[in-house]
Amino acid sequence: MNRNKWLLIIFVLLALATGWYFYGKGGPTESTLGWDRNFKVENEDEIYKIFIARRDSITTTLERQGDHWIVNGKYKARPNAMHNILEAVTKLELQYVPPKAAYDNIVREMAARGIKVEVYGKSGKLLKSYYVGGVTADARGTYMLMEGSEQPMVMGLPNMEGQIRTRYDMVGDDWRDRTVFGYKADDIQAVSIEYPTNKNKSFKLRREGNDYVVEPFYENQLRIDQPVDKASVEAFLYNFESLLAENFINDQPDKEELNELLPFAIVSVTDKDGNERKVKFTPKHRINAATGERKTDIVERYYLFLNDGDLMLGQHRVFQKIFWPYDAFFLPPSAKVKG
Secondary structure, three states: OHHHHHHHHHHHHHHHHHHHHHHOOOOOOOOOOOHHHOOOOOOHHHOOEEEEEEOOOOEEEEEEEOOEEEEOOOEEEOHHHHHHHHHHHHHOEEEEOOOHHHHHHHHHHHHHHOEEEEEEOOOOOEEEEEEEEEEOOOOOOEEEEEOOOOOOEEEEOOOOOOOOHHHHOOOHHHHEOOEEEOOOHHHEEEEEEEOOOOHHHOEEEEEEOOEEEEEEOOOOOOOOOOOEOHHHHHHHHHOOOOEEOOEEOOOOOOHHHHHOOOOOEEEEEEEOOOOEEEEEEEEEOEEOOOOOOEEOOOOOEEEEEEOOOOEEEEEHHHHHHHOOOHHHHEOOOOOOOOO
16 A cells, blocks of 8 residues: 555656646746647648748749649649649658757748748638748758747658758749640640741641641642641640640840740640640750850750740750651552541
């Protein structure tokens, strides 16, 4: 009995000590309740807007619109960028609480280069609001601070070793979708390709009911009178389903001078709603380091001038499959048309 009595007394004393530690100063400390370490939004479907503000006054607003996201109310967002930011917002987990001795330096750096993040639901309700700071010394964690708290945390993603600041730290065109052509074959009404340096290969293609018409691009171009090979046309149109550029280069200093160069090809695609996407492909030649001259023998990339004013950079290996010549769409003279 005496043994049990003393165990009970010890248990009560421990309970009282714990209660004094947490509540002795008028209530629990900030981290006791856990609200300032719970950064993640559990359900991705609840997220309809993400607002990101950097210390240099550059802001980004990402908004859900149907099955995709819009950047700053104007541009379609890049799917991979959205996957990364949504994964961060919904899967953040605490790695550890940094020592108090490090608080001042962490908060000071956060004040200088922190990123403010606000996550909203469908009705405009604020779901989370926090700051993303710098990276830990071992580059395995990211300092974050919940708005209203004074205690920074080291956060990360499960099953991932590395910082996540870069997922938030993007601006402008970095967020934008890099799709140049993204058409289902059945949605394409017409395609034309002009080859300024090889005019006899240029053509115009259009859909007429269930058939296709392929004609010379230029009036004085030799016309081919053979029947159109429908299978070849459909194979060609299929190539426009997903063609992506490397990135946007709208800040290219010599953009206007490049636009005046003779392009390799000018490709125009019109969908069934009458919307046209026109892209001018100008070769980006490599420069001879010794002489400073352009190497014109091999083309690996193109400057892509889009009809909406954007300038992008694209790889030849990606876009070469749409550079068909005029004579590629017809049955050979000996072939019979199936009727």
